[in-house]
Amino acid sequence: MGGFSYGLLNPKDCVSDWKLCLLSYCFPFAPFGIAADKVLSEGDGYRCLILSSIPLLNYVVLPCWRKMMREAKGVDGNILFDCCASYCCPCCTIFQASHEAGVDGALEVNKTIELMKRGVEGFNPKKEMEKAKDQSKEAADDAKKAAEEAKQEATA
Template identity: 30%
Template sequence: MGEGQDWSSGFWDCCSPCGTCCLGFCCPCCLHGRTSSRLKDPSLQNDSIMNGSCCLYFLTSYCGLYFIPLMMKRGQIREKFGLEGSGCGDCMRACCCPCCTLMQNEKEVESHAGLLQSSGYQAPGEMQYGKANR
């Protein structure tokens, strides 16, 4: 594994929250789409889980190639947030347990949502000068 920060949740912590777990198990393409939307719009104000990422995941799952967009998204998340791991590890996780990978991806992006919302330029505050004692 490459150097970097730990993921905010463990790989096998895929049963909570329940709503996200159910979405990942019953409709994984929708969870993949929501994670992609959250990367672009952390507040999910313009949430559209039925997007290009959702369609790509859906189409590749019919060919048995579902792991390709999943490992690519995981790599994107890993690089964006400086997380530990490698391309080979991303591929193995996506192939062996796609549901856990989907959940960990979503939970990681959700945990960084505040950082993503405030990642623009922040003007420094005014400087305060104290009065000199004379």
């Protein structure tokens, strides 16, 4: 057994894997879930993500997640230090444990960029705006027709 290969609050480690560091600080749920999926049982990554997004429950989930990562990778430590690390710097904790789990920051950033590109591919804001205007006009016309029909039924 030994310690984590990256320390907490260590700028040198952050610079050496800056893409994972960036993901951990800007989108912490991404490396959190990816690491859980790599190390824990099938589907646990998604359960961890869901639980960590619930306010107040996330204060319990992150230290437990770090403990599971630590035990799975044979890193020395205890739950008290897991709690302290998780509460003092949750992003550093996610960065450290994700690196230990084998999450490749460059690969994950490239995957994320590719997904974002596919999401906006073919998106034309002007066409979407015109489409929204047309739908609004149709909805307004439908509302007018319904009001007129109701008025005619009331007078009949």
